[in-house]
Amino acid sequence: QVSLLESGGGSVQAGGSLRLACEVSGPTYNTFVMAWFREAPGMQREIVAAANLNGDAYYADSVKGRFTISRDNIKSMAHLQMNMVKRADAAVYYCAAARRYSVSLIEGDYTYWGQGTQVTVSS
Numbered sequence: 333q334v335s336l337l338e339s340g341g342g343s344v345q346a347g348g349s350l351r352l353a354c355e356v357s358g359p360t361y362n363t364f365v366m367a368w369f370r371e372a373p374g375m376q377r378e379i380v381a382a383a384n385l386n387g388d389a390y391y392a393d394s395v396k397g398r399f400t401i402s403r404d405n406i407k408s409m410a411h412l413q414m415n416m417v418k419r420a421d422a423a424v425y426y427c428a429a430a431r432r433y434s435v436s437l438i439e440g441d442y443t444y445w446g447q448g449t450q451v452t453v454s455s
Contacts, residue, residue, distance in 0.1 A: 334358030334444045336427045341449030344417050352412040354427030354446060365430045366403055366410040367442060370423035370451075380425070381412060382435045390435050394420070417453055424448040 340352040352368065367382035381401035383389040389401055400413040410427060428442035436442070 334429065336429060336444055336446035338425065338427045338446040338449040341425060341451050343452040343454060344414075346417060346419055346453055346455050348417055350414045350417060350451060352414065352425055352427075352449060352451075354410040354412075356408045356410070356429060356444075363431050363433070364444075365432050365435055365442075366401070367428045367430070367436075368401060368410075368412045369426045369428055369439065369442075370421075371426070371448075372420075372423040375423075377426070377439060379437050379439070382437065383410070384433060384435050386433075388435050390437060414451070417451075419453045419455060422451055422453040424450050 335357050337355045344350045365384045368380040369377050370380050371377040380395055381391045381399055383401045398416045402411045426448045427446040429444040430436055430442045
């Protein structure tokens with residue numbers, strides 16, 4: 333049984349930083365692509381960043397140069413470092429895992445999901 337648990341969400345001022353964490357429990361973490369999605373009110377869920385075990389990473393254009401996805405393969409964790417946060421970044425952020433080797437941008441490829449963590453941005 334695989335489960336994902338996010339933490340680190342909260343309120344941040346525009347221009348500030350926040351670090352989200354995702355702890356993966358269960359077998360075969362090292363076969364997973366890890367990703368972060370987000371869903372803002374009234375908007376569709378969108379991919380933010382994804383990374384495979386080899387370090388290949390994808391970033392949405394809206395977060396390139398500001399957000400960094402990383403993995404701790406010993407602790408079976410993934411992180412999303414959010415810098416220069418904008419009001420448009422406010423959303424519920426979800427950690428997701430897919431049992432595959434190459435990065436995928438497709439939500440349906442991700443089998444395992446966390447419960448989500450809220451990020452609020454104040455001006």
